[in-house]
Amino acid sequence: MIPFALQIADALQGMNVDYGDVRVIHLQAQEITVTNQIPEVVGGSETLGFGVRVLKGGAWGYAASATMDASLIVPTVKRALAVAEASTMVASERDPFQPPPVVQGKFVTPCKIDPFDVPIEQKVTLLLAATKIMQQTKQIHLAKGFLDFRKERKVFVATTGTQLDQEIIQCGGGIVAYATDGNDVQHRSYPSSFRGNFASAGWEFVEALGLVSHAEQVADEARQLLAAPLCPTMQTTLILEDDQLALQVHESIGHPIELDRIFGYEASYAGTSFLRPDMLRSFRYASEIVNVTADATIPGGLGTFGYDDEGTPAQRVPIIRDGILVGFLSSCSTAPRLGLASNGTMRADGWQNFPLIRMTNINLEPGEWDRNALIADTKKGLLLQTNKSWSIDDQRVNFQFSTEVAREIHNGKLGRLYKNPVYTGITPQFWNSCDAICSDAFAQFWGTPNCGKGEPPQTARVGHRVAPARFRNVRVWGAK
Amino acid sequence: MITGHADIFSFLDRIIRQANVDQAEVLLLRTDTGLTRFCKNSIHQNTITTTQRLQIRVAVNRKLGSFSTDRIDDAGIAHAIQNAVSIANAQHPDPEFKSLPSGNTIVEPRGYVEATAQCAPAQRAQLVKQMCSLAVNQKAELAGALSTTTEELAIVNSLGIHAYQQSSLAEANIVASKAALSGYAYWLGTDITALPASFLSEQALSKATSSLPIITLEPGRYTVVLEPYAVGTLVDDLSYVSFSAKAFQEKRSFMSQKIGTRVAEPCITIWDDGLDAQGLLRAFDFEGVRKRKVLLIDRGIARGVVYDSRTAARQKDAQNTGHALPAPNAYGPLAINLFMQGGAARSIDEMVRTIEHGLYITRFHYANIVEPLATVLTGMTRDGTFLIENGKLTRPVRNMRFTQSILEALANVEALTAETSLVEGFYGGTRVPALKISDFHFTGVSELAES
Numbered sequence: 001m002i003p004f005a006l007q008i009a010d011a012l013q014g015m016n017v018d019y020g021d022v023r024v025i026h027l028q029a030q031e032i033t034v035t036n037q038i039p040e041v042v043g044g045s046e047t048l049g050f051g052v053r054v055l056k057g058g059a060w061g062y063a064a065s066a067t068m069d070a071s072l073i074v075p076t077v078k079r080a081l082a083v084a085e086a087s088t089m090v091a092s093e094r095d096p097f098q099p100p101p102v103v104q105g106k107f108v109t110p111c112k113i114d115p116f117d118v119p120i121e122q123k124v125t126l127l128l129a130a131t132k133i134m135q136q137t138k139q140i141h142l143a144k145g146f147l148d149f150r151k152e153r154k155v156f157v158a159t160t161g162t163q164l165d166q167e168i169i170q171c172g173g174g175i176v177a178y179a180t181d182g183n184d185v186q187h188r189s190y191p192s193s194f195r196g197n198f199a200s201a202g203w204e205f206v207e208a209l210g211l212v213s214h215a216e217q218v219a220d221e222a223r224q225l226l227a228a229p230l231c232p233t234m235q236t237t238l239i240l241e242d243d244q245l246a247l248q249v250h251e252s253i254g255h256p257i258e259l260d261r262i263f264g265y266e267a268s269y270a271g272t273s274f275l276r277p278d279m280l281r282s283f284r285y286a287s288e289i290v291n292v293t294a295d296a297t298i299p300g301g302l303g304t305f306g307y308d309d310e311g312t313p314a315q316r317v318p319i320i321r322d323g324i325l326v327g328f329l330s331s332c333s334t335a336p337r338l339g340l341a342s343n344g345t346m347r348a349d350g351w352q353n354f355p356l357i358r359m360t361n362i363n364l365e366p367g368e369w370d371r372n373a374l375i376a377d378t379k380k381g382l383l384l385q386t387n388k389s390w391s392i393d394d395q396r397v398n399f400q401f402s403t404e405v406a407r408e409i410h411n412g413k414l415g416r417l418y419k420n421p422v423y424t425g426i427t428p429q430f431w432n433s434c435d436a437i438c439s440d441a442f443a444q445f446w447g448t449p450n451c452g453k454g455e456p457p458q459t460a461r462v463g464h465r466v467a468p469a470r471f472r473n474v475r476v477w478g479a480k
Numbered sequence: 481m482i483t484g485h486a487d488i489f490s491f492l493d494r495i496i497r498q499a500n501v502d503q504a505e506v507l508l509l510r511t512d513t514g515l516t517r518f519c520k521n522s523i524h525q526n527t528i529t530t531t532q533r534l535q536i537r538v539a540v541n542r543k544l545g546s547f548s549t550d551r552i553d554d555a556g557i558a559h560a561i562q563n564a565v566s567i568a569n570a571q572h573p574d575p576e577f578k579s580l581p582s583g584n585t586i587v588e589p590r591g592y593v594e595a596t597a598q599c600a601p602a603q604r605a606q607l608v609k610q611m612c613s614l615a616v617n618q619k620a621e622l623a624g625a626l627s628t629t630t631e632e633l634a635i636v637n638s639l640g641i642h643a644y645q646q647s648s649l650a651e652a653n654i655v656a657s658k659a660a661l662s663g664y665a666y667w668l669g670t671d672i673t674a675l676p677a678s679f680l681s682e683q684a685l686s687k688a689t690s691s692l693p694i695i696t697l698e699p700g701r702y703t704v705v706l707e708p709y710a711v712g713t714l715v716d717d718l719s720y721v722s723f724s725a726k727a728f729q730e731k732r733s734f735m736s737q738k739i740g741t742r743v744a745e746p747c748i749t750i751w752d753d754g755l756d757a758q759g760l761l762r763a764f765d766f767e768g769v770r771k772r773k774v775l776l777i778d779r780g781i782a783r784g785v786v787y788d789s790r791t792a793a794r795q796k797d798a799q800n801t802g803h804a805l806p807a808p809n810a811y812g813p814l815a816i817n818l819f820m821q822g823g824a825a826r827s828i829d830e831m832v833r834t835i836e837h838g839l840y841i842t843r844f845h846y847a848n849i850v851e852p853l854a855t856v857l858t859g860m861t862r863d864g865t866f867l868i869e870n871g872k873l874t875r876p877v878r879n880m881r882f883t884q885s886i887l888e889a890l891a892n893v894e895a896l897t898a899e900t901s902l903v904e905g906f907y908g909g910t911r912v913p914a915l916k917i918s919d920f921h922f923t924g925v926s927e928l929a930e931s
Contacts, residue, residue: 031808033808033810035810038574038575038576039544039571039572039574040574040808040810041546041808041809041810042544042545042546042567042571042808043545043546043547043548043567043807043808044546044547044548044563044564044567045547045548045549046547046548046549046550046551046559046560047549047550048550048551049531049550051529059523059526060524060525060526061526061527061601062525062526062527062528062529063527063528063529064527064528064529064530065529065530066530066531066532066550067530067532068551079528080528082600082601082602083514083526083527083528083601084526085601085602086516086523086526086600086601086602086604086605087516087523087526087601087605089523089602089605089606089609090518090521090522090523090605090608090609090612091522091523092520092521092522093522095524119570120566120567120570120571121570121571124570124571124572128572141730141731142730142731142732144810178730178732180731184853185731185732185852185853263519264519264520264621264623265517265519265524265525265623266519267519267623267655267657268517268519268623268624268625268653268654268655269625269653271845271862274928352529352531353527353529354525354527388850389848389849389850389858390848391846391847391848391858391859391860391881392846392860393845393846393860393862393879393881393926394845394846394860394862394879395926397926397927397928398860398879398881398924398925398926398927400858400881400883400923400924402850402851420850420851422850422883424881424923424924426926426927426928426929428928428929429929455515455517455625455627456513456515456627479850479851479854479856479883480851480854480856
């Protein structure tokens, strides 16, 4: 892959471009879904291709191909150039791209057991066992188990001389039980919904999930929800468990801080942001106990890597400090508009796509609370766990989430279950109502493998390390 | 590069023979996509991508294995076959697997336009320039995307299926913005030369250039007029959670208990038809099975769901309707060529004139199902929401959140336009009219405290 990438870089040098880079990517993936002890999906895939990005006359062009044939190098580079030249026909200003410092580097995900060395049979057997246990609970009519594995080798070469070689290994897994009484259907997931939890790690991550050992409890909770009353309508205190809070951070902090959204690049599709560049270092995003970082360096995170797709090294940068907005996610084209250097968040979904600003690991820094003490300190409220649905407007202001389960908090103690809880809010108001965050002992990494953005739609794999937190005066009701 | 149905069939037949298993299926998908994205009247992303995908599915002693690759040379193909067979051999027998579908040859000549295939980056840029120049004249800004795609899809299996379709697609979306207002336009078709660039730009600009200040309305129940863009969201989401045989069989769809009963107003008829060129033509599904027209809701009565080979085999009275997605997938079959019957209203304006106090909605944003069984959907209005007073659009309205059962909305439909429009679907196009709906439930407003 490296010699092929170097050949392309040579071709770029020969075509008098302002700047050019190439990514050659080989991605292997496995996906397994078992439903009611039937191996419904057992599939593997690989993709190998290259994408060439050129800056010419202050405008970008991009061409990508799945055919790794040396005879196609020059035609593909010429296509990228033709596209760049077409871009200049409708360009109001030159792109202020500032390439990162030249670097030669390697990055490999720390991994004890390569998931592709684990036999398929062992993986399927794990999910057969988990679904069998869930099916043994009364009223469970549907039991599903999921496993996903990826290994991506990515070579990056730029005309500046940067040369990078990365291998990123990721695993994920989860289970879900559906219960029905003939009228209603309720479900519970473990460790989280939408295929479980994900991490940059090896098979050891899946083993540590304990999918089989949690199967009975998951099924029992789904069954209990059938008999639970609908979540009442009220304005109340919420404690969000870490799995739901991860998505709250994702939607109402992670996306609004993307500088390409702020500059309008995504206006027609995913939307823009309520944030403006002039809010940096002055806007009170959240209460003073809230600190958020973007950290692409932390081991295990699904958004962890060595270098982004412009060759900028992975970084840990503050986003919200003591409640004040202090950082955006940026790139080599957006950061210079603010007089800054890129903080390394440009990533593409495969060789096929043009890189965009994507979340890395957007983490809510831990507070000081013990989780039990936090519940004991709450007179009246709800504890919400595990996302069921989400929606947020095109400027990331008005959000609405529903979770699989709510548990009543009354006089500092957990009480009855409620089903179909929904909560809604306005982003800065909500984050300014945060008055307690649990300590590092209760923090967990949650991987979001399905972050959508861009046209054509690209999927990014990002992470959020969070601990449960409390929010005041939130509007809640039960969906029916 | 192998191209055209005869050579591709021959190529895929060789792979089937090479696999040498009980049953085998090979899918080849080739795409060429040119995409131009712009914002603030300037191109910021411009790409050309060529992809090729070979998907091999094998059955060995009722054990299934799948592998896909874009390495379409001898070594890559051998590797893919070996992996698919290895996965199958390592499997437990699938008690629900009866057989891959059988069939014959389908070659669909419609749906391909050479002009779209030949559209060069400069031509796309010229169209974008044409659209943006209108915005510049009105001191407004356009953001959007213009893309052209050509595709060759072929599926061959060991039971006789040989299916091939070459198609083209041109697509444009535009958001026009000026100060706090925005407007939207979208177009989808097979022929780039039919793309009405200036008309789209004007349509989006017309909603963004009101001189009246934006107002905030209280949440509550309103009579609404939904443009086809918004109606498409309702129909697509209803289909996604309700019209797949898999959700039906797993009792996750309201259809599981409602077949033959009234679920919507008698004016509501929804069907799926991949063979109707008024939509985006898809002659066969991703198992190579010819698509059938499926009536989903007929004059308000729940009638049926869509099947693939697996879900059809699970149910005694079911027939495969040709709605498989690419294998392997856990979702099951999906209706991707949806239609809603139009009504009697001669225009959207005619519906607006009947409303004393209500809301006009151009499109929805980030809609997501809250409760699948009750078809409760939430989302935001976007890019053109207006107050209707005494039969006229009077003021732009700040975006609002709705939380609304789709079925309940379809039970409150008071009027439909006769004309239907092809709008963006989950995986293709959806053709729908505009609707007038009473008691549409809004639960929030997008407003910062400081604004």
